[in-house]
Amino acid sequence: MSGQKGTIVELNPMDALGWIELDDGGRVRFGGTSLKSFAVNPSVGTRVEVHGIAPGYQGVPKAVMVTPLVGASEATEQPKAEPRRARKKTPWATFVREHPRWSDVAETCVPCARKAPRPTLPEHPLFAPWRRELCETAPTSVDLKVPHYLKPESFDPGPGDCFAHGSVAWLDEPRWPSCGVCARPLEMCVQISPAVLADFLPGGRGLAALFCFHCGVSMNSDPRVAHVRLVDPRHRVTGPKEWKSASSGWRRESQRVTPGSPATELAPASWYRFRSEITPDTASSGLFGFDAPELGGPFPKDFDPDLLDVEYDDWLAKQRGGARWGGARLGGVAGWDQADATPSCAHGEMPHLLDYEGGQFLDGALHVFSCRERVCELAFVAEF
Structure with missing residues (x-):
């Protein structure tokens, strides 16, 4: 390639x-x-x-x-990349026939109990074979609007609030959590109230996510560098008085997080590209994946095979009532920035529960996942 x-x-x-x-x-x-x-x-x-x-x-x-770069003279000798399998030219009609399923997107997300209107997409000559599946399997998500961290608003969060940043947490125990590697106090990222989380994980518990930005960059999925838990918000806990945030350089105020209404979310071409290494036999992986076959046509009118991902994302932009990104999101697909690193537990691949950026994770986000059987602990992957 x-x-x-x-x-x-x-x-x-x-x-x-x-x-x-x-x-x-x-x-x-x-x-x-x-x-x-x-x-x-x-x-x-x-x-x-x-x-x-x-x-x-x-x-x-x-x-x-x-x-x-194979054959280049390097300042430091590097191993050669493994050759990728050769692409073969596939007629368009053959590709459509051999790939009846679009993707497994609905299976990768924690479902929402509240229903949202199905997305409405205009007809498209290229994606017509999978249009119905796309609309029927679009995950439901709830956007969580996080105020910009440079425009803080005075707010003292209670146990029934959703909030981000600051030095307050509502936890099971009256103790501010610290990093299991460096022992520094963890930085508050986001807390979701039990009432809001109940649409995705019923049971009367909320979600708290605190993170160590000193250790977490190099150990981005190590459970010791974060406190990502389902919690019963019984204790109002405050962080140490003498404490400076490793990610921001100053101590931010708590910010109210406002949940939106449930909305459907259609995954972009980039998500399918990353997913293609896990589900190579789906149509989306074949069209957007790293090893996508060379398509031989004949194609629908005005179709450019070199701009397939652009064509798809432009088509999605025409939908109405889709999810919006406000700094965090419950449900929907993980907004991978670099690669699909979905974790697994004893019950298989873990479905996506929460994405949080909030001005703390640079190019990426904190991706949180739940066990399919709701038995194992939550897992996370941080991207920067």
Whole structure:
């Protein structure tokens, strides 16, 4: 799979975030999970190939996958990327016939008890074979509007409130949690009240998410670096008086989080691209995946196979009543920024429960997952 050639010009060795200067003069950002083809992280000056570019934080172009440039003279010798399987030319009619199922998107999300209107999409000659499935299986989510962290509003949260940031938490025990690695106090991210969470996880408990930004960048799914729990909000707990946030550099005030109405959410092409490595046989994986087959036509009128993902996302933009992103979201798909890293428990792959960004996770988000049987502890993956 050929990509755009370039050179790594900036790299933070602590979190593997950096910049690539492309040979055509452009620049793209990259994160650690885009470097899966490297046995060890590359260094500045390494020649690479960029496979896929997607909008990152605030629209900054970000590399989907980065591989060593085979045959290049490197400042530091890098292992060669494993060859990807050869693509074969597939007639469009054959592809449609061999891929009757669009995706498994509905199975990847915690379902919402409250129903939302099904999405309405206009007819499209290319995606017509899967339009009905797309509308029927679109997950339901609830947008959680988080005020901008540079515009704080005075707010003292109670046990029945949803809130983010600050030094207050409502927990099972009267103790502010600390990182299990460095022992620093964890930073409050977001707390969801039992009443709001009940549409997704009934049982009278809320959700609290606190995180250590000192250790969590390098250990982004280690349960020791966060306190992501279902809680009975019995105790009002405050953080240490002498405490400085590792992510923001100052102590933010608690901010009220406002839940929206349930709405359906259609996953973008980038989500299907990441998912393609898990479900390669679905139509969405075949069309948007890293190893998508070369389609041979004949195609519907005005269809450009080189702009398939753009065509799809433009089509989704025409739907009405879809979910909106306000800094956090219950339900729906995980808004992966770098790669699909869905965790598993004893009962299989865990469905997605919450995405939270809130100005604390840069390009990514804190993705929270629940056990399918509601038996195991919640799991999380943090992206930056």
